[in-house]
Amino acid sequence: MMDVDHKTNLTLRKYFYTLKSMKFTSITYTLSAVLLLGFSIPLVFAQTPDSGLSADCQMPIPPNLNSVDHFLGMGHFQQDCKKDLSAAVAAFSQAIKLNPQAEEPYYHRANSYAAMGNYQAAVTDYTEVIRQNTGRLGFSTGAYWHRARAYEKLGEKQKAISDLTQLIGNNSSLNAEEYLFRANLYKELGNKESAIADYKIAEKLLQQYADGVFHTGMMDTRYEQMLDQVRNELSSMGVAVTVPKTTTGNILRTIAKTEVERALNLARLQSQHPTVKNFDAQLQDLYKQLANTQPQVESGVVKNLIANAAYEKIDDLKIERSQLLTKYTLDSPIIGVIDSQTSELESLIHRNKF
Numbered sequence: 097m098m099d100v101d102h103k104t105n106l107t108l109r110k111y112f113y114t115l116k117s118m119k120f121t122s123i124t125y126t127l128s129a130v131l132l133l134g135f136s137i138p139l140v141f142a143q144t145p146d147s148g149l150s151a152d153c154q155m156p157i158p159p160n161l162n163s164v165d166h167f168l169g170m171g172h173f174q175q176d177c178k179k180d181l182s183a184a185v186a187a188f189s190q191a192i193k194l195n196p197q198a199e200e201p202y203y204h205r206a207n208s209y210a211a212m213g214n215y216q217a218a219v220t221d222y223t224e225v226i227r228q229n230t231g232r233l234g235f236s237t238g239a240y241w242h243r244a245r246a247y248e249k250l251g252e253k254q255k256a257i258s259d260l261t262q263l264i265g266n267n268s269s270l271n272a273e274e275y276l277f278r279a280n281l282y283k284e285l286g287n288k289e290s291a292i293a294d295y296k297i298a299e300k301l302l303q304q305y306a307d308g309v310f311h312t313g314m315m316d317t318r319y320e321q322m323l324d325q326v327r328n329e330l331s332s333m334g335v336a337v338t339v340p341k342t343t344t345g346n347i348l349r350t351i352a353k354t355e356v357e358r359a360l361n362l363a364r365l366q367s368q369h370p371t372v373k374n375f376d377a378q379l380q381d382l383y384k385q386l387a388n389t390q391p392q393v394e395s396g397v398v399k400n401l402i403a404n405a406a407y408e409k410i411d412d413l414k415i416e417r418s419q420l421l422t423k424y425t426l427d428s429p430i431i432g433v434i435d436s437q438t439s440e441l442e443s444l445i446h447r448n449k450f
Contacts, residue, residue, distance in 0.1 A: 153177035164198055167191035171201075175208055184208045199225045203235045206242065215246040222246065237263065244277065253281045272301035272319070276326060283329070292333055299326045299337075306345035320345075344389040351382045351398060352405035359406065359444045363436035399448040406441045406448075413438050 153173065161167055167190045175184035188205035191198065206221030222243035229236035244259035260278040263269060279294035302323040327337045358375035365372050386393060417434045424430055 161190075164191045164195050164201065167194065168201060168204065171204055171208070175211070181208050181212045185212070197228065199228055199235050203239060206239070210242060210246055213249075215249045218246045219243055219250070241274070248277075248281065253285055257281050257285075267297060270301060272298045272305065272322065275301070276322060279326075279329070283333075288333060292330065292335055295326050295330050295333075296335075299323065299330065302326060303340075303343070306343055344386070344393060347382060347386050347389065348393065348398060348401050351379065351386065352401040354378050354382065355402045355444060356405045356409050356441065359440040360409070360437050363440040364433055403445045403448045406445045410438055410441050413441075 153176070157170075157173070161170055167187045171184045171187035171191065174180045174187055185205055185208045188201045188208060191201035192205065195201075202221045202224045206218045206225065209215070209218040209221060222239040225239040226236050226243070229239075240259045240263050244256040244263075247253070247256035247259065257278055260274055260281075263271070264274050264278065269275070275294040275298040279291045279298060282288075282291035282294060302319050305319045306323065327339065330337050354375060358372060358379065361369075361371050361375065386398070413434050417431060417438075420428075420430055420434070
């Protein structure tokens with residue numbers, strides 16, 4: 097269901113993660129150029145990182161790039177940190193030169209080509225990934241998805257449909273985006289029957305996402321927007337759509353939000369205070385509503401949602417606390433309230449571990 101490498105549950109080799117332990121002692125490291133497939137990329141490495149970059153982008157860079165992993169890291173650094181797609185392509189190309197049988201550099205170079213708008217080159221590299229896929233890293237899944245997107249950009253809709261069908265199989269995929277993409281292509285080609293069939297499957301899956309059926313405890317609002325889009329498409333094609341007034345997902349999100357608000361108020365009020373008791377009454381009603389929903393939601397889903405909401409609020413409080421410390425001291429009552437709220441949220445997380 098994730099778009100960024102499309103169902104690829106891999107940790108990418110980003111920003112020289114294998115080199116975190118390396119230490120550099122001189123003030124500035126300068127490598128005038130790295131020769132990559134007949135042309136060079138100027139690289140200037142400094143010990144003092146650009147403060148505007150993320151923490152990942154401020155990792156030390158080795159003075160010598162001499163392995164596939166090094167050039168993969170450089171490719172990601174150039175693309176994600178420096179926003180230099182041409183340099184990223186060159187780095188991934190050097191990784192390919194070092195090991196033409198490694199599918200990963202082809203995959204990432206294809207992504208860079210696609211980001212540049214060079215969809216034909218992207219298709220070529222995605223095809224190579226699929227051709228030589230070892231099955232160990234699973235890049236062929238992402239390659240089929242992204243190649244379908246590239247084919248769509250090139251106007252080759254039938255080829256895009258073929259790649260999506262490869263992913264979907266015999267309607268066994270649980271990825272709503274695959275069905276939605278294929279439905280849109282069918283619609284554009286005038287295949288109304290196939291489009292409706294895929295829209296219906298996408299709607300069912302997206303509703304399940306919203307209802308927490310897959311037990312992730314994470315319900316992305318993006319899926320709700322996609323669900324609205326799918327229902328609008330079905331309605332425009334003359335298909336009657338029934339929209340539940342109160343969905344399980346809405347109840348779950350309200351429970352998580354209310355639990356967090358209760359914890360924040362409990363940090364400064366007694367448990368018998370009317371405000372806290374009001375939250376207790378709301379939660380009691382919400383849990384009764386949840387008990388009457390179909391399909392029944394496992395307790396782990398509720399716990400995950402509450403814990404995730406609490407973690408997000410803790411992150412917000414950390415930022416707020418850091419900002420307030422520029423004006424107040426640690427013993428200020430304002431800082432004390434934030435610390436108490438953080439403590440209550442941590443207790444909430446602990447109670448919802450399973």
